[in-house]
Amino acid sequence: MKENEKQLIILCQEGKWENFSPLYDFYVEKIYKYIFFKVKHQQNTEDLVSTVFLKAVSNLKKFNPENNYFSAWLYKIAKNVIADHYRFKREESGLDDIWGLKADNNTEKDIENLEKKEVIKKALKKLKADQREVVILRVWHELSYREISQIIKKKEANAKMIFCRAVKNLKHEIPLSLFIYLIISAN
Amino acid sequence: MTKQTSIKVQKILEDIYLIDSSLKKEEEKIKSLIEEMIENEPEIKLNQEFVNRLKEKVFTEIENLEKKDEKKVFFWQKLSYVSAGAAIVILLAVFLFPNFILNDFKKDSSQKISVLEERAFGSLDIDLRQSDSGEMEAEIADDSTSVLGLGETAEDMPSQVDDISIMPHPIVEQKNYHYVYEGEKLEEINLDDISNLVYSRVSDNRLANQGARVLSSFSGLPISLDNFSQKELKHFNMVEEKPYGYSLSVNLGNNTISVYSNWQNWPQPYKDCYDRECLDSLKLDRADMLSEGQLISIANEFIANYNVDLKNHSQALISEQTLERINNPENNPDHSYPEQAQIVYPLIIDDKVVVDNNGNPEGIKVGINIREEMVSSLVYNINSSNLVSSPYKLIDNLDEINPLLKRGGINPHFYRQSENNSIEVKLSDPEIALVRTWLPSLDKQSSSEIFLPALVFPISEKPDQYFNRQNIVIPLIEEVFRNSLKKIEERTGNDVEILPMPRIAPDQEPENAREIQKDDVYRIMPIE
Numbered sequence: 001m002k003e004n005e006k007q008l009i010i011l012c013q014e015g016k017w018e019n020f021s022p023l024y025d026f027y028v029e030k031i032y033k034y035i036f037f038k039v040k041h042q043q044n045t046e047d048l049v050s051t052v053f054l055k056a057v058s059n060l061k062k063f064n065p066e067n068n069y070f071s072a073w074l075y076k077i078a079k080n081v082i083a084d085h086y087r088f089k090r091e092e093s094g095l096d097d098i099w100g101l102k103a104d105n106n107t108e109k110d111i112e113n114l115e116k117k118e119v120i121k122k123a124l125k126k127l128k129a130d131q132r133e134v135v136i137l138r139v140w141h142e143l144s145y146r147e148i149s150q151i152i153k154k155k156e157a158n159a160k161m162i163f164c165r166a167v168k169n170l171k172h173e174i175p176l177s178l179f180i181y182l183i184i185s186a187n
Numbered sequence: 188m189t190k191q192t193s194i195k196v197q198k199i200l201e202d203i204y205l206i207d208s209s210l211k212k213e214e215e216k217i218k219s220l221i222e223e224m225i226e227n228e229p230e231i232k233l234n235q236e237f238v239n240r241l242k243e244k245v246f247t248e249i250e251n252l253e254k255k256d257e258k259k260v261f262f263w264q265k266l267s268y269v270s271a272g273a274a275i276v277i278l279l280a281v282f283l284f285p286n287f288i289l290n291d292f293k294k295d296s297s298q299k300i301s302v303l304e305e306r307a308f309g310s311l312d313i314d315l316r317q318s319d320s321g322e323m324e325a326e327i328a329d330d331s332t333s334v335l336g337l338g339e340t341a342e343d344m345p346s347q348v349d350d351i352s353i354m355p356h357p358i359v360e361q362k363n364y365h366y367v368y369e370g371e372k373l374e375e376i377n378l379d380d381i382s383n384l385v386y387s388r389v390s391d392n393r394l395a396n397q398g399a400r401v402l403s404s405f406s407g408l409p410i411s412l413d414n415f416s417q418k419e420l421k422h423f424n425m426v427e428e429k430p431y432g433y434s435l436s437v438n439l440g441n442n443t444i445s446v447y448s449n450w451q452n453w454p455q456p457y458k459d460c461y462d463r464e465c466l467d468s469l470k471l472d473r474a475d476m477l478s479e480g481q482l483i484s485i486a487n488e489f490i491a492n493y494n495v496d497l498k499n500h501s502q503a504l505i506s507e508q509t510l511e512r513i514n515n516p517e518n519n520p521d522h523s524y525p526e527q528a529q530i531v532y533p534l535i536i537d538d539k540v541v542v543d544n545n546g547n548p549e550g551i552k553v554g555i556n557i558r559e560e561m562v563s564s565l566v567y568n569i570n571s572s573n574l575v576s577s578p579y580k581l582i583d584n585l586d587e588i589n590p591l592l593k594r595g596g597i598n599p600h601f602y603r604q605s606e607n608n609s610i611e612v613k614l615s616d617p618e619i620a621l622v623r624t625w626l627p628s629l630d631k632q633s634s635s636e637i638f639l640p641a642l643v644f645p646i647s648e649k650p651d652q653y654f655n656r657q658n659i660v661i662p663l664i665e666e667v668f669r670n671s672l673k674k675i676e677e678r679t680g681n682d683v684e685i686l687p688m689p690r691i692a693p694d695q696e697p698e699n700a701r702e703i704q705k706d707d708v709y710r711i712m713p714i715e
Binding site for chain 1: 195199202203205206207210213216217220221223224225227228229231233234237238241242244245246248249252253303307308309387390416417575577628635
């Protein structure tokens with residue numbers, strides 16, 4: 001998708017809006033996950049995702065695809081929409097209750113997954129907000145450092161540095177016993 | 188680990204080493220950490236219905252943006268066309284909207300329920316009594332106004348009646364109801380067999396978008412609706428200006444269609460009555476009452492004539508309250524036969540009937556004017572088919588329900604404890620149903636409709652004529668159950684159900700309350 005993204009955007013900007021369809025299809029799930037992870041509420045997430053895409057189409061003509069990534073631009077809109085949401089609600093976002101277990105009946109597996117997820121959740125919670133953001137965008141949303149740098153409004157080298165520091169912190173946050181557990185269960 | 192994940196991890200590691208090569212010494216640990224993160228990404232399920240709906244909305248917005256670019260609209264230029272424009276808008280409203288609504292609605296009226304991740308609706312911090320439309324308030328209201336003796340509230344009484352005096356009212360003794368389950372099926376119910384899904388209606392603004400689009404396309408207005416963006420048509424009304432005409436109100440904000448009798452064009456039998464004699468002479472009597480079959484048939488005929496879609500709803504039922512009022516008019520507030528009957532076509536979700544917090548079926552509600560033998564109201568939820576669901580934890584054991592069950596479920600009676608007046612209310616075998624309630628949004632500014640699994644215990648034997656409850660509702664979602672029990676225990680204590688309230692009662696209670704004389708002395712009982 002990312003290779004021909006620029007071309008699709010230029011066509012949309014020329015008024016050939018049917019080219020927005022593949023962009024929407026590619027990003028809607030990613031943006032939904034990004035927002036749900038932060039607001040943890042289905043109805044609020046749907047409202048915010050709607051706002052992101054309506055803002056995107058309203059402002060697409062102002063977007064310069066030459067030097068910017070569409071993905072970064074879209075995530076930046078999402079980030080601002082979430083910030084507005086919390087500014088208005090005066091609530092803290094958190095990480096609790098995000099990792100729902102799969103609804104299978106394998107209790108042992110469930111417990112194992114839950115333990116792993118607890119480890120990661122606790123470790124992530126201890127990171128600084130910018131470190132957590134970069135880790136999530138890099139590892140789960142698979143964005144490049146260049147894209148991330150545009151979202152967090154920092155230089156690419158800084159984004160890499162933040163990620164590196166986050167990994168060091170995560171490494172320290174995970175107790176040895178759990179680390180061994182991770183190693184064993186990974187094998 | 189897949190090959191793709193492996194490549195991804197390798198790329199992340201290479202990037203890190205470029206910044207800090209010393210980390211390479213701990214490659215094993217860092218690699219495991221990143222792999223685990225990738226594999227344990229939170230599972231967030233996307234509702235495909237939402238994706239489709241939003242896509243449609245986005246492209247509607249694009250269409251609006253394009254029109255906005257093309258047109259140069261001058262505000263206020265066409266002032267002389269105000270009347271004509273407004274008239275055409277009304278015509279559009281009358282002829283176009285019902286059409287597109289009906290088409291759109293019929294197109295996808297089969298129930299679609301997506302399953303989202305666990306606890307997708309957030310915390311269910313609900314006080315199920317909040318939406319209690321019924322019994323508790325009704326009991327209190329009856330008590331506080333019944334000193335008039337005829338059971339009518341002060342507002343109901345014609346101001347011209349000159350012979351109102353303090354008349355005796357049957358003394359409702361302080362009673363303490365204990366609910367006792369006497370069925371056999373509860374032990375057979377296995378919690379593992381009960382679905383732990385909570386359902387929510389999907390807010391669907393497609394119709395609101397389309398409505399705004401149709402209006403915007405009209406160019407005869409003195410103001411360009413095109414220049415307003417992200418617009419939605421929230422509601423519109425239309426009336427039939429004819430004898431026995433109806434008033435139709437379509438609310439696209441909460442997705443309901445309501446039909447009511449356009450009262451100005453319906454007979455108003457009591458409008459020239461100024462005294463009790465006149466009122467009594469016009470009251471309906473036993474011979475005016477319609478049979479159950481007649482009531483159902485009137486409702487069904489209306490449903491058929493107006494093509495009301497009954498998908499996701501079961502057969503018509505006459506409400507318990509209506510049957511009670513027809514069969515036992517002596518228990519009615521004014522001892523007269525009812526003018527209205529209510530029929531419900533219960534909503535069915537995932538093969539379970541939807542009930543309100545008193546355990547009465549919820550769904551399409553049809554009101555029948557018994558005097559005219561015609562349907563006088565209908566309330567329909569357009570969006571009965573588009574739902575999402577999310578798993579929530581159920582209570583661990585059915586034994587846990589006992590403390591709530593013996594108090595009368597989520598809507599207990601708040602009568603004073605009286606050792607001499609403890610009355611048993613018998614409950615029969617429960618049914619599994621979905622209780623409809625409202626979940627406030629985080630900012631408490633709005634709320635969404637949700638449906639929670641619950642057990643509904645029918646009351647098998649009513650203890651007295653003033654007891655008008657039909658069911659006891661016990662929610663099964665753990666947090667809702669705990670919350671309900673906690674709130675009731677906070678008000679009533681652990682064992683004793685007491686809610687002191689001022690009551691009006693004669694100094695001496697006669698054996699037959701109806702024989703109290705009007706010069707009896709009344710006193711306010713102290714609040715304890």
